Amino acid sequence: MGLPAVVVTHGAVRLFPSADHPAGARPEERPVGRYVARRLLLTIPVLIGASFLIFAMVYALPGDPIRALAGDRPLPASVQAALTAEFNLDDPLLVQYAKYVGGLLQGDFGTDFRGRPVLDTISQRLPVTVTLTAVAIFFEILIGITAGVLAGLRRGSFFDNLVLVSTTLVVSIPVLVLGFVSQYVLGVRLGWFPVAGITQGLYSYLLPGFILAATSLAYVTRLTRTSLADSLRADYVRTARAKGLAPRTVVVRHTLRNSLIPVVTFIGADIGGLLGGAIITEAVFNIPGLGRAVFDAVSQQEGAVVVGIITLMVFFFIFFNLVVDVLYAVLDPRIRYE
Amino acid sequence: MTPSTSGAHPAGTPADSGTTSRTDAAARATATPDTGVPVLEVEDLRVEFRTRGPVVNAVNGVSYSIAPGETMAILGESGCGKSVSAQAIMGILDTPPAVISGAIRFEGRDMLAMGAEDQRKIRGPGVSMIFQDALSALNPVYSVGYQIGEMFRAHRGTSKKEARERAVELMDRVRIPAARQRVDDYPHQFSGGMRQRVMIAMALALDPKVLIADEPTTALDVTVQAQVMDLLKDLQRDTGMGLILITHDLGVVNEVADRVSVMYAGKVVETGTTDDVFTRPAHPYTRGLMSSIPLLEDKGHRLNPIVGAPPSLAAIPPGCSFHLRCPMARRGADGRPDCAADVPPLREVVVGRRSACHYSEELLHG
Ligand SMILES: Nc1ncnc2c1ncn2[C@@H]1O[C@H](COP(=O)(O)OP(=O)(O)OP(=O)(O)O)[C@@H](O)[C@H]1O
Ligand code: SF4
Ligand SMILES: [Mg+2]
Numbered sequence: 001m002g003l004p005a006v007v008v009t010h011g012a013v014r015l016f017p018s019a020d021h022p023a024g025a026r027p028e029e030r031p032v033g034r035y036v037a038r039r040l041l042l043t044i045p046v047l048i049g050a051s052f053l054i055f056a057m058v059y060a061l062p063g064d065p066i067r068a069l070a071g072d073r074p075l076p077a078s079v080q081a082a083l084t085a086e087f088n089l090d091d092p093l094l095v096q097y098a099k100y101v102g103g104l105l106q107g108d109f110g111t112d113f114r115g116r117p118v119l120d121t122i123s124q125r126l127p128v129t130v131t132l133t134a135v136a137i138f139f140e141i142l143i144g145i146t147a148g149v150l151a152g153l154r155r156g157s158f159f160d161n162l163v164l165v166s167t168t169l170v171v172s173i174p175v176l177v178l179g180f181v182s183q184y185v186l187g188v189r190l191g192w193f194p195v196a197g198i199t200q201g202l203y204s205y206l207l208p209g210f211i212l213a214a215t216s217l218a219y220v221t222r223l224t225r226t227s228l229a230d231s232l233r234a235d236y237v238r239t240a241r242a243k244g245l246a247p248r249t250v251v252v253r254h255t256l257r258n259s260l261i262p263v264v265t266f267i268g269a270d271i272g273g274l275l276g277g278a279i280i281t282e283a284v285f286n287i288p289g290l291g292r293a294v295f296d297a298v299s300q301q302e303g304a305v306v307v308g309i310i311t312l313m314v315f316f317f318i319f320f321n322l323v324v325d326v327l328y329a330v331l332d333p334r335i336r337y338e
Numbered sequence: 339m340t341p342s343t344s345g346a347h348p349a350g351t352p353a354d355s356g357t358t359s360r361t362d363a364a365a366r367a368t369a370t371p372d373t374g375v376p377v378l379e380v381e382d383l384r385v386e387f388r389t390r391g392p393v394v395n396a397v398n399g400v401s402y403s404i405a406p407g408e409t410m411a412i413l414g415e416s417g418c419g420k421s422v423s424a425q426a427i428m429g430i431l432d433t434p435p436a437v438i439s440g441a442i443r444f445e446g447r448d449m450l451a452m453g454a455e456d457q458r459k460i461r462g463p464g465v466s467m468i469f470q471d472a473l474s475a476l477n478p479v480y481s482v483g484y485q486i487g488e489m490f491r492a493h494r495g496t497s498k499k500e501a502r503e504r505a506v507e508l509m510d511r512v513r514i515p516a517a518r519q520r521v522d523d524y525p526h527q528f529s530g531g532m533r534q535r536v537m538i539a540m541a542l543a544l545d546p547k548v549l550i551a552d553e554p555t556t557a558l559d560v561t562v563q564a565q566v567m568d569l570l571k572d573l574q575r576d577t578g579m580g581l582i583l584i585t586h587d588l589g590v591v592n593e594v595a596d597r598v599s600v601m602y603a604g605k606v607v608e609t610g611t612t613d614d615v616f617t618r619p620a621h622p623y624t625r626g627l628m629s630s631i632p633l634l635e636d637k638g639h640r641l642n643p644i645v646g647a648p649p650s651l652a653a654i655p656p657g658c659s660f661h662l663r664c665p666m667a668r669r670g671a672d673g674r675p676d677c678a679a680d681v682p683p684l685r686e687v688v689v690g691r692r693s694a695c696h697y698s699e700e701l702l703h704g
Contacts (some may be wrong), residue, residue: 235474244461245492247454248363254477261479284445333524334478 032326039325043318048101051311055097058303100307110304112297118308121293128198129289132282133274135202135209136216140267144217148224148263149256155229163225167218175277179211179284196286207284212277216270225264231259261331268324272317366462376403377580378427378465383424383440385419385604390651396422398442398604401684404548404580409571411583411591411612413627414601415648420584421687423601423664428467429457445547460491466546468523470553472533476525479561482509483521489543507543508539512569535569542573548580556586563587567594588627592616600624603649606684609689620693620702622666658682658695 091099102111109118151163172180184257186207187195193207194200210217231237232255240254286292290309297305329335385397396419404410412420425431426438429449442449444464449457469475476485486508487501496504509517512535527535534554541549551570555563571594574581583595591598592612599609600623608621616656619625626644646663649655661667661677670676675696684694687702695701 079546119692176439235471236426236477237376238430239475240477241491242428242461242467243489244458244463245488246458258477258479332479333481334526 010110012143024312032329036322036326039322043315043322047315050314051101051104052097054307054310055100055303056093058306059093059096100304105334109308112302122290122303122309122312125288125293126291128287129275129278129282129291131202132205132209132212132287132289133271135205136213136274137267137271139210139213140217140220140270144220145224145260145263148221149228152225152228152232152259153180153223153251155225158175158265160225167221170214170218175211175280176214176221176284178214179208179281182207182211183284208281208287208320211284212274212281215277216267216274218253220263220267223266224259225257226264228255231255234258261328264331265324265328268327272313272320275313275316294333342552358625362575376405378443378582379403379441379443380423380427381441381443383423383426383442384438385422385431386437387435388437394651394683395654396604397426398653398654398701399574400601400604400606402599402606403611404582406547406580407574407578407580408597409574409595410597410599411581411585411595412599412601413585413588413591416586417648417651418601418649419604420601421552423646424467424552424582424584427484427550428461430467432474452571459493461488462546464546465548466541467550468534468537468541469551471557472530472537473525473557475537476524476533481522482528485525486536486540486543489540495546504543505539508543509536510537512542513540514539525565529562530558531566534558534566536568538569538573542577542579545577546579548582549574550582550584552584553579553586554583555590563590570594588616600627604651605652605659605694606690606692607694609684616686618702620621620687620698621695622664622697622701623660625701626663626665656681666695666701668697 016106100110107119109122111117111122147163150155151160154160183195187193194204198204234255236258237250237254239251245254275290278287278289279294280291281287282291283295289312294306294309296302297309380403381401383397383400384395387394387396398417400423402410403600412423414420417560422431422436424509426436427442427449431438438450440450444460449460476482481503483505486505487496487498490496490501490504491498506517506521509521514520514532514535516593520528525536528536534557538554549570554570555566558566567590573579573637583591585591594632595612598612598615599606601607602623608615608624610618610620615624616628619628623644639700644663649659649662655662655678657676657678657680658664658667664677667677668674670680677696680696682694682696684692687698688692
C-alpha cells in the first residue's frame with residue numbers, strides 16, 4: 001500500500017484529550033488542497049529515481065540491441081554506427097539518462113529503434129490496459145465484496161467455508177499457472193472464452209480480467225469478511241440495535257459502511273498494482289496492451305519503450321495511492337491529512 | 339487549564355458543578371412520585387450462553403420492577419451478570435448463543451413474547467440504554483448530530499433536516515456547549531464527558547419511560563462523573579422516567595438511588611430501599627460490599643473486604659452460591675438449612691426487604 005502519509009489520530013485522541021477543542025471552536029480544518037499539492041511534488045523525485053533505476057537496468061542488459069534488431073543478417077558497419085549515434089548508445093549511462101530526461105521534459109518519450117515514437121505506442125495501448133484493469137476491478141468489487149459480505153454475515157456456514165478454501169487455493173497458485181490452465185480449459189477445451197487476443201470486444205477481456213483480478217479478488221473477499229465480522233462485534237452496532245433501528249439499517253449503515261472502509265482503500269491502491277500484473281496476464285492472453293508492450297520491449301532490448309512505460313506505471317501507482325489516502329480520510333473522519 | 343478540561347467545564351452551565359447541592363433525602367423525595375404502578379417488570383429472567391465449552395449461566399432468575407420516576411441501582415462485583423441482564427431487557431443479546439427465558443413486561447406487555455418488530459419499537463421510546471464507554475458505543479464515522487437524529491428518523495419518520503434540529507435541541511438539553519456549532523462534529527472530537535452527554539442525548543431523544551444506565555460514569559474522571567450523574571438526575575426529575583443504574587460506586591448509589599438490588603452470581607441476593615440496605619444489610623454479601631468501602635470515620639481501620647473471588651458463571655457452586663466466601667456459612671444441623679446444599683430463596687425478611695440468605699434474621703437481629 002501507499003506511503004504512511006495519513007496519521008490515525010484515533011488512538012492519540014484518548015491519550016491526549018487536548019485534541020478536544022475549546023467550547024464553540026470548530027475542529028481544525030483539513031487542508032486537503034495543500035496536502036495533495038505536497039504529495040504531488042513528492043512524486044517528482046520518486047519518478048526520477050524509478051526511471052533512472054529502470055534505465056540503468058536496461059543499460060546493463062547484455063547484448064547489442066542494434067544487432068538484435070537486425071537478426072541474423074549483419075548490418076553494414078555504417079548503418080550500425082549511425083543508429084548507435086542516433087540513440088546515444090556509446091555515451092556513458094549518466095549522459096544517456098540526462099539526454100533522455102531532457103527529452104521527457106519536452107514531452108518527448110523518445111522513439112524505438114524502428115523510429116516509432118514511444119508516445120504513439122503508449123497512446124495506442126493504454127486504452128487496452130485500462131479496459132483490462134477496469135474489468136479486473138469490476139470483478140474485485142462485484143464478486144469480492146459480495147462473497148465477503150455473505151461469508152462475514154454467516155460465519156461458519158457452508159458458504160463461508162467454501163470462500164475460505166477457494167480463496168486460499170487461488171492465492172497459493174501462481175498467476176501464470178492460473179492463467180495458462182484457465183486459458184487451456186475454458187478457452188481451448190470448452191471454447192467458452194476466446195483463447196487469446198481482443199477480437200471479440202469486451203467479451204475477450206472477461207477471462208484475462210478475471211485472472212488479473214484473481215489474487216486481489218481473494219484478498220478483497222477475505223478482507224471484507226474479516227472487517228465485517230469485526231464490525232458486527234463492535235459496540236456501536238450494539239448501540240444501533242439498542243436504539244431500535246431497523247435490522248437493515250443496523251447492517252447497512254452501522255456495519256457495512258464501517259467495514260468497507262479498508263476494502264475500498266485496498267481496491268484503490270490495487271489499481272496501481274494491477275497495471276504491473278497486466279504484464280503477465282497480457283503476455284499469457286496475448287492482449288496488445290501496455291504490459292504486452294513492455295514484455296516485448298524487454299526481449300527486444302527496446303530501452304526507450306521499457307523505461308517510458310514502466311515510468312508511466314510507476315506514476316499511476318503513486319497517483320492511485322494518493323487518491324486512496326485522500327479517499328481514506330473522506331471515508332473515515334478520524335483520519336487527518338498530515 | 340488544558341483545552342480538554344475547558345471543554346468539559348463550560349462557562350454558563352452552573353447546574354453542572356457539584357453533586358452536594360441537594361441532600362440525599364431531599365433528592366429522593368422529589369424523585370419518587372410513588373405512583374406504585376411499575377412501568378417495567380422483570381420476572382424470573384434467565385440468560386445462559388451456549389457456546390463451545392460449558393454453558394455460562396449469566397443470569398439465574400432475576401426479578402425486579404421499576405416505577406416511573408424511580409431510581410433503582412444494581413450493585414455487584416464484576417461479572418455477576420449486571421450488564422447481561424440489562425442487555426436482555428434491551429433485546430440486544432444475540433440469540434444464539436444467548437438463551438433467554440422469564441418475562442420482561444413493559445407497560446404490562448411481555449417483550450419476550452412479542453414479535454421482533456414490536457420489540458424494536460419499544461427500544462428508544464419505551465426503554466433506552468446508555469453504555470459505559472461512549473467512544474466505542476458511538477459510531478466513529480457519523481456525526482453526533484446524525485446519530486442523535488437517527489432516533490427521530492427511525493421511530494418517527496422525521497426528515498433529515500428536522501432530525502438535525504432536534505439533535506441540536508437535545509445537545510443543548512444535556513448541556514453540551516455551542517451545540518449548534520458542534521452538531522456536525524464526530525465522536526472522537528469530543529471529550530469523554532461530552533461524549534457521554536451525546537449518548538445521554540441520544541438515549542433520551544424519544545422521552546423513554548425507562549432508562550438503563552450501565553456504568554455511565556466509570557470511564558470518566560471524577561469531577562466529570564459527578565456532573566454526568568447530576569445531569570442524569572435532573573433529566574429524570576424533568577421527565578419522570580424510571581432509571582436503572584448499574585454501577586460499582588456505592589457513593590453514587592447512596593446519593594441517587596431509591597432502591598437497590600444487589601446481585602451475586604447471576605441472582606439478586608438482596609433488595610430494599612437504599613437507606614435500609616446501606617444501614618442494615620440483610621445479606622452477608624451486601625455487608626461485605628459495604629465494609630469494603632473506606633468510610634471517613636473508619637480512617638486508619640483495616641478494611642474488611644470479601645475474601646476470595648466470585649465464582650465462574652460456568653460453574654456456580656451448589657446451595658447458596660456465596661457459601662464458599664461467606665463468613666456466616668454453616669452446615670445444616672438440627673434441621674436448619676445447609677448453606678452448601680440448600681438454595682436460599684429470595685424472601686421478605688422484614689417489610690419491604692428481601693434477601694436470599696438462610697440466616698438473614700441473625701444478621702439483622704444478632
Ligand atoms: N456474549 C457472551 N457470550 C458468552 N458469555 C458472555 C457473553 N456476554 C457476557 N458473558 C458472560 O456473562 C457473565 C456476566 O457478564 P456481565 O457483563 O453481565 O457482568 P457485569 O456484572 O456487567 O460485570 P462488570 O461489572 O464487569 O460490567 C460474564 O462471565 C461474561 O463472561
Ligand atoms: S445462605 Fe449461608 S452461605 Fe449463603 S449468604 Fe446466607 S449464610 Fe452465607
Ligand atoms: Mg457490565
